[in-house]
Amino acid sequence: MADYLVINAYLVIDRGIEIAGGWLAVTDGRISAYGGPDVLAPSAARTIDAGGALLTPGLINAHHHMYQNLTRAHAPAVNGSLFEWLTTLYPLWAGLDDENVYLSTFVAMVELLMGGCTTSMDHMYVHPRPQLIDAQFRAAREIGFRFHATRGSMTRSVDDGGLPPASVVQDEDTILADSERLVRGFHDPAPGAMGRVALAPCSLFSVSESIMRRSAELAERHDLRLHTHLAEDHDEDRYCAEVYGCTPVEYLERVGWASHRTWVAHFIYPSKAEIDRLAHAGVCAVQCPCSNMMIGGGSLDAMDLRRRGMRVGLGCDGSASTDSASLWLETRQALLLGRYRNGPASMTARDALDLATRGGAACLGREDELGHLRVGACADFVIWQMSEVALAGALSDPVEAWLRCAPAVAGTTVVAGRVLVERGEPQIAGLGDILRAHAQAARRMQRLN
The missing domain is CATH 2.30.40.10 (Urease, subunit C, domain 1)
Known part of the structure; x- marks a missing residue:
């Protein structure tokens, strides 16, 4: 029975x-x-x-920053470029602690469920205090949500030529030690796993070359996946050329990330040859249509990448840039954006659904058991x-x-x-209490009290 x-x-x-x-x-x-x-x-x-x-x-969210729902539609940041948006919000996010990470994660997961998402990753890269990702796993377990935490990191603050304040970056040994701890405590490699861990240095302009290489080595040792932002903004192109003397994709290849373990967010400005090289290496990409259009930075051509052999998923991105967490909305926007870009015959609703299901499962390395309903x-x-x-x-x-x-x-x-x-x-016990506590935490973070 x-x-x-x-x-x-x-x-x-x-x-x-x-x-x-x-x-x-x-x-x-x-x-x-x-x-x-x-x-x-x-x-x-x-x-x-x-x-x-x-x-x-169920739809699969392959790129998110759940803590950002504490600063949704924050007025001073809503009309800036990517770098302006980040530098406005980083000082607020420096106030994160385990309680508001728990609250924001809980709210994000419930919102995702209401939009048809049954599995989500989260890219938690701001660490002003230790062990914040533990609070995310606590929320996921209480709800019963399938969750892939990515241990994000930043090593380069404004003092080192980066964007974030020094209070939210960490040294490499601290990052790697905590990554090992999270793998031991929360990563379940078994089929049907409800919780897994991946490694996710934030972006090429916020971390050192060394942490990129060492993260790749740690992922190989523990059979983990790797995630980062890539080719998202022209400012990133200029930064990479000035600091590393190459393009963002060339840098990714140089640090050992061009492999089947890797999926990258945004991937808006690579060359055709770079797309072909990463597709051949097995790298997956995530389109975040609403966030990319809200910030006005362009968006990847999902169907072109698929034709070139790259698997493509969808993501909500941060709830302070979209500012919602509905995978249904992202899927619809992907369809509209694809057809607007390449014509009415270029993309169907089934193509968009495939991005949101099979594509997301490919990003997370779980095509065998997620993204379809075969026996x-x-x-x-x-x-x-x-x-x-x-x-x-x-x-x-x-x-x-x-x-x-x-x-x-x-x-x-x-x-x-x-x-x-x-x-x-x-059907989540205590949701009303969570929402009230979240509202208080958001007011404190946005300095409205």
Whole structure:
């Protein structure tokens, strides 16, 4: 007997496998069977009627900075360039402690669940106090969210020609020792893992060449993935040319990061030859459409990168730049941006869904069990909720309607076989208390008290 059965759904199992009026069975946190109306479904302890709605794999967020929801839409920073935005907010983020990291992570994960995201990484690179990532894992475990922490780092402050204040950077030995500690305490390499750790020096202009090399060596030793921002801004190009005498991609190759372990955020300004080289090396990239458009810095061409052999995922990026955390919104924006850039035949809703599912799983190194709903996959999926008014007349293609006939929200979100959003509402104990505490922490950080 299955733990539960979803019936009467338009199932998207994987690219090329869709079933109208289908059913999906879940046993022990895994997909145990699926079928159409002409196939007998197994008995189950609980049945969920999807009411004919679209059911897809859970979306995967491949780039985020969760702590930034404490400074959303912060007025002095909203109209600056990337570097201006960073230098305005770094002094505020220097006030991070384990309590407001816990609160911001908790809120971010609930928000992601409501937008159909079932797995997310987080790039935590500001460390004014020790052991902040521990608080993130505490939030993830309390919620039941599938979480990949990336141990970010910065070594170069304003005193060394960088952007952040000295209070949020660390020395290399401290960074590497804490990385080892996190791997020992939180990294689960087993199939179905709810928590993993990757290494993520922040950017080429905020860390030393040595920490890039040493992080790559540590990742090789522990079989970890590597993440950083790359080719995001023309200021980065100029900085890299002046300091290292090369382009950002050439620098990445020089420090030993051009490998299958690596996924990079933004990747807006590489040359075609550089794209081809990193694609051949197995590097993945993340598009963050809303954040890139909000800051006005351009965005990668997802379909061109895919044609060149590079796997591409989607990310919300920081909640102080987007300023939301909805993977559905990012997926829709990726579709619109792709078609605006290259024409109406260049990208479909299914292409965008593939970025948000299979593409994100590739970035995290988990294509075998995430981003699809084949038998044996993790039971991470979403039943989408849209109003009858929005869907009126949309009769021929539920997947296209999902992104075209906006807005959509997660009616039901399931992670590892657990229902965490139901009828559009988070099923999270104590959320009201968390939101009140978060509001107080945000006021303190933005110096509004």
